[in-house]
Amino acid sequence: MSLIRIGQGYDVHAFGEGDGLMLGGIKVPFNKGFVAHSDGDVLLHALTDALLGALALGDIGHWFPDTDEQWRGADSGQLLQAVYAEIKKRGYVLGNADMTILAQRPKLAPHIEPIRERISELLGCPTTAISVKASTTEKLGFVGREEGITALATVLLMQRESQA
Ligand code: MG
Numbered sequence: 412m413s414l415i416r417i418g419q420g421y422d423v424h425a426f427g428e429g430d431g432l433m434l435g436g437i438k439v440p441f442n443k444g445f446v447a448h449s450d451g452d453v454l455l456h457a458l459t460d461a462l463l464g465a466l467a468l469g470d471i472g473h474w475f476p477d478t479d480e481q482w483r484g485a486d487s488g489q490l491l492q493a494v495y496a497e498i499k500k501r502g503y504v505l506g507n508a509d510m511t512i513l514a515q516r517p518k519l520a521p522h523i524e525p526i527r528e529r530i531s532e533l534l535g536c537p538t539t540a541i542s543v544k545a546s547t548t549e550k551l552g553f554v555g556r557e558e559g560i561t562a563l564a565t566v567l568l569m570q571r572e573s574q575a
Pocket residue numbers: 422423424451452453456
């Protein structure tokens with residue numbers, strides 16, 4: 412395998428009843444929640460998929476099937492950590508991650524820094540390796556109609572030996 416590997420991830424969750432959104436490992440206050448088998452953390456799901464994708468290890472649904480009762484209401488932070496442990500077991504560490512959240516509402520600007528900090532904490536990496544951006548879709552499409560949220564993630568993995 413090469414010294415560096417790239418991965419991308421994409422996820423969508425629809426809004427439903429609730430009083431907040433799990434997003435990037437923190438609870439963002441909102442007058443809705445996510446419809447999901449797990450906690451619906453669309454950003455951590457995209458990031459987890461990107462990590463898996465970088466080593467061609469399939470996707471989050473393969474590792475944690477939503478048909479499995481074990482993962483009902485699952486903490487996506489734990490799923491992310493379990494996947495990152497697999498990545499490290501295979502000799503790779505995260506170089507950096509760049510993520511974009513598409514949401515018409517809620518306003519995410521005040522939550523970006525806490526999300527970056529939470530993700531670096533979950534992965535045990537510096538916050539400078541974690542980029543999180545947010546954008547609206549100018550009221551277009553399902554995001555614009557405030558039916559849900561989309562997240563995209565790109566990661567770079569480096570082979571551990573190459574770090575020195
Ligand atoms: Mg998901």
